[in-house]
Every structure is written in C-alpha cells, then in structure tokens.
Amino acid sequence: MIESPTSSPVSETSPKDGLGALLRRSPPASQAAEQALLGAILTNNKAYERVSDFLEPSHFSDEVNGRIYEAVARRIERGQLADPVTMRAEFEHTGLLNAAGGPAYLARLLTAMVGIVNAGDYGRVIHDAWVRRQLIDIGENVVNNAFGARPDLDGVDQIAASEEALFKLATDKGQEGGFVSFGKALTGAIDVAEKAFHRSGDVVGLTSGLRDFDKRTGGLHPSDLIILAGRPAMGKTALATKVAFSAARALLRDAEDEGVPPKGAVAIFSLEMSSEQLATRILSEQAEVSGERIRRGDIGQKEFDRFVRVSRELQRLPLHIDDTPAISLSAMRTRCRRLARTKGLSLVVVDYLQLMRPAIGTKPDNRVLEISMITQGLKAIAKELSVPVIALSQLSRQVESREDKRPMLSDLRESGSIEQDADAVMFVYRDEYYLQQRMPKESAYDSTDKFQIATEEWQRKMALVHNKAELILEKQRHGPTGTIHLYFEGEFTRFNDLDMIHE
Numbered sequence: 001m002i003e004s005p006t007s008s009p010v011s012e013t014s015p016k017d018g019l020g021a022l023l024r025r026s027p028p029a030s031q032a033a034e035q036a037l038l039g040a041i042l043t044n045n046k047a048y049e050r051v052s053d054f055l056e057p058s059h060f061s062d063e064v065n066g067r068i069y070e071a072v073a074r075r076i077e078r079g080q081l082a083d084p085v086t087m088r089a090e091f092e093h094t095g096l097l098n099a100a101g102g103p104a105y106l107a108r109l110l111t112a113m114v115g116i117v118n119a120g121d122y123g124r125v126i127h128d129a130w131v132r133r134q135l136i137d138i139g140e141n142v143v144n145n146a147f148g149a150r151p152d153l154d155g156v157d158q159i160a161a162s163e164e165a166l167f168k169l170a171t172d173k174g175q176e177g178g179f180v181s182f183g184k185a186l187t188g189a190i191d192v193a194e195k196a197f198h199r200s201g202d203v204v205g206l207t208s209g210l211r212d213f214d215k216r217t218g219g220l221h222p223s224d225l226i227i228l229a230g231r232p233a234m235g236k237t238a239l240a241t242k243v244a245f246s247a248a249r250a251l252l253r254d255a256e257d258e259g260v261p262p263k264g265a266v267a268i269f270s271l272e273m274s275s276e277q278l279a280t281r282i283l284s285e286q287a288e289v290s291g292e293r294i295r296r297g298d299i300g301q302k303e304f305d306r307f308v309r310v311s312r313e314l315q316r317l318p319l320h321i322d323d324t325p326a327i328s329l330s331a332m333r334t335r336c337r338r339l340a341r342t343k344g345l346s347l348v349v350v351d352y353l354q355l356m357r358p359a360i361g362t363k364p365d366n367r368v369l370e371i372s373m374i375t376q377g378l379k380a381i382a383k384e385l386s387v388p389v390i391a392l393s394q395l396s397r398q399v400e401s402r403e404d405k406r407p408m409l410s411d412l413r414e415s416g417s418i419e420q421d422a423d424a425v426m427f428v429y430r431d432e433y434y435l436q437q438r439m440p441k442e443s444a445y446d447s448t449d450k451f452q453i454a455t456e457e458w459q460r461k462m463a464l465v466h467n468k469a470e471l472i473l474e475k476q477r478h479g480p481t482g483t484i485h486l487y488f489e490g491e492f493t494r495f496n497d498l499d500m501i502h503e
Contacts, residue, residue: 227412230427326357
C-alpha cells in the first residue's frame, strides 16, 4: 500500500510562531510511490502506458527519480526495451545513479515494486503530491509579492496574477482527456441534431436577433470565436450590442416560458465605452429616442415616460457589463468563470480585442505576438466554458486607400493570428458613410449646371444606399460565406433585418 503525500508533523506552537512552523514542514512527496512506479516500469514496460498520458519527469519530487523516469520513457518511446540490464550502461555512463547510491539503487527500485497492476495508482499519488507542491509555491509567491517582491504589480494585478497561476494549475489536463470513442462522439452529434430538429426556425445555437444572419449560420454556437471587424464609425459596437441584447432577451423569454430564472447570461466587456454609455445606447435603440437628445436632455415628457418604462423592462435582462479599461486576458477569464458559476454564461462580447492586455506576467516581444496570445486566450475561454465569444477588432488604414472600401481578411490588424484562431470572421460595412464624404462642393465645378448634375447623381446614389449596411461573412468554419444585407438607423444606432422583397 502506497502512502498518500504527507508532510512532517508540526508540534503545537503559538500563533505568533505559526508561519515559521508552516515553513519548516517538508513539502508533500511520496518516495515510496516514486520508487514503486519505477520498479514496476522496469519490470514490465507496459506499466508505462498506464501513466504516460499524465505523468511527466518534473512531477517527481526526487530529481534522480525524475531523470530515471525520463530516461526510461525515452527508451520505451523509441520502441526499445527498458529494464535494469539495458538501462544500467546508460546510467553508469551518465553517472545518474551516483547521487542515489550507484547501481545498487536499481535493485532497490525492483524490490520496491508492489505490483504492476497498481502502476496507475502510483502515478496518481506522485501527480497529487506535485499539485500540492505547486499550490505551496503559488502561496509563497502570493505572500512574497504582497510584501513587495514584485513592485511592478499593484494589489489588483497581484490578485489577477494569482488567479492566473491557479487557473493554469486547475486546468492541467494531465489526468483527463484522452480519446473519445466515435460512438460517443456520434451520440453527442445526434443530440445536437435532435435539438435543432425540434426547435422552430433556422436557429440551432443562440439567436443573434438578425434573421438572415441566423439563416446563414444557424445562430451563435458554443465554443466558437467570432471576429466582428470594421473601420471606425461603421457600427461595430452597435451591431455587437444588438446581438448581445437579442441573445439576453431570448434567454429571458425562454426562462419565462418555463417559469424558471434564466439559465444563462450575456457578458459584455466594454473596454472603450463606459457601462452607462452602453446602457444609454441600448435604451435609445429600444425606446426609439435619439441618444444625442438623451445626453442633451432634449426630450419631451412622453419620450421620457417611454424611456423610463423601457428601462424597467430591460432591468430584468440577464445582461452584465464590465467596463474595466485595458482588462487582462487572465482577469477576463476569471470573471467569465465566476459568472458562469453563479449565473450561468451563454455569450461573451469583447469590445474590442486591441484594447486588451495579455495574461498577467507575460511580456510578448511584439504586438503581433501579443494579439496572437489574446486571440488564442479568447478561443480557450470559448472552448472551456462552451460559449460563443464575439470579439470586435479594428481594421488597418489600408482600406481607405482602395477604391472599393469593402474590407478583406488581409485588412485585419495583426491579421495572421486573428484569422487563424477565429471560427468566423465578419465585417460590417456601410457604403453610405463613404458616399456621404463625397458630397459635391460647388467650388469644385466651373458652372452651376455641372454642380447641379453632380449633386443629383450623388443624391441618386445616396438614395440607393440610405439606411443600408452589409455584414460580410468572409470566413465561416462550419458553413457558407457571403454578404448579409442589414437595415441601419443612424439616429438610434440600430441594426435590423432588411426587407429586400418589399423594398
């Protein structure tokens, strides 16, 4: 029987000496488990298969044992026999066993072996002791940093760094994962198809509130990272807010139909706008009162009453806004996990990713690597929490230098990493915005007639694109691409479906 990792006993001490007593304790370790596992592997190399998917040399508390495990594993991975005879020459050549007592240590390992069938249990005891030692190291770092070992981190950053370290340890997949049988995978796929079959309409995932987008994509799907990009003033935030609001309203409506609280929530990380500005935008859209007039107080009593009534209705929405500027990836991940644990989480919106910071403690060499770390982290959040993540992105200025200013994938800033990590990339584009800037000026024409002709032609073109927007679905990993036509009301910064048939 292999003992669990233990620490040396501590005598009763006064509270004043409590910390010193804790520091004098030995770190968790199990020499017996390490020796028994090595003996089992050297006796029968098949024992290695029971631990190879989660146990690493660094998990051993004794450095010599870890190096022996590494050497044995290296030989087994090459398809060669690893036993006391074949390993002895390598150990003598490298002097690996000198610190442990020489070749006699191999014999000791063989006698420590209790049973090959228990190799998996030995490995889990070793891994558990390693996890406990990591927790001790994290705790020591927290204490040291709090005392000023890292003056570059303030208190809030130290909390984020500690959460990041714990998150990495908690998500170590050493003892999990592995192959899933195709039959089990098929069962999951059939469950998804069955839900889609019984659900009315074309939406399989979470609705975006946009009819044609949902038809093209089937809605917003769990684990997907969706990039929504565009030049300034195109309406990225307005479109993302529309999707977030529609998803939250759908979650509330489903909960009310079942007579239960909402099973999920929508999280918006607004790095550019404050929570009050974002709330005003949603109120303006739903109450149909211009946001500019709201800010100036230029509204009548009826509009104000409608404004208050709508605000009361919106208070019930499972919508949460975090307006922390320059939030780090680790802090965002921690807050998403906390919200998922307390309220449930169905959608994450990030406005926008170029304003984020990478994980605390990381210092990328350049901006491209930094953006790559952020997009990979957002994709990891989507997969871990099984929710769609919509991240807004800026476009480079090269769009402005082209005659056709419709964006392309190459226009994404640091496009390589963003395009690679995203499951879908879409651009919002409004021709009206650019055409508005090309309004004819009388001073540019040598006669009134020419100016009048140019103005009429400009007005004709403006009428064709007035209140119209394009959502260009440039990449979709699970479906077709193409352009989706939308209706845009600049007064309320509101996107909606465009009725092309009855136009």
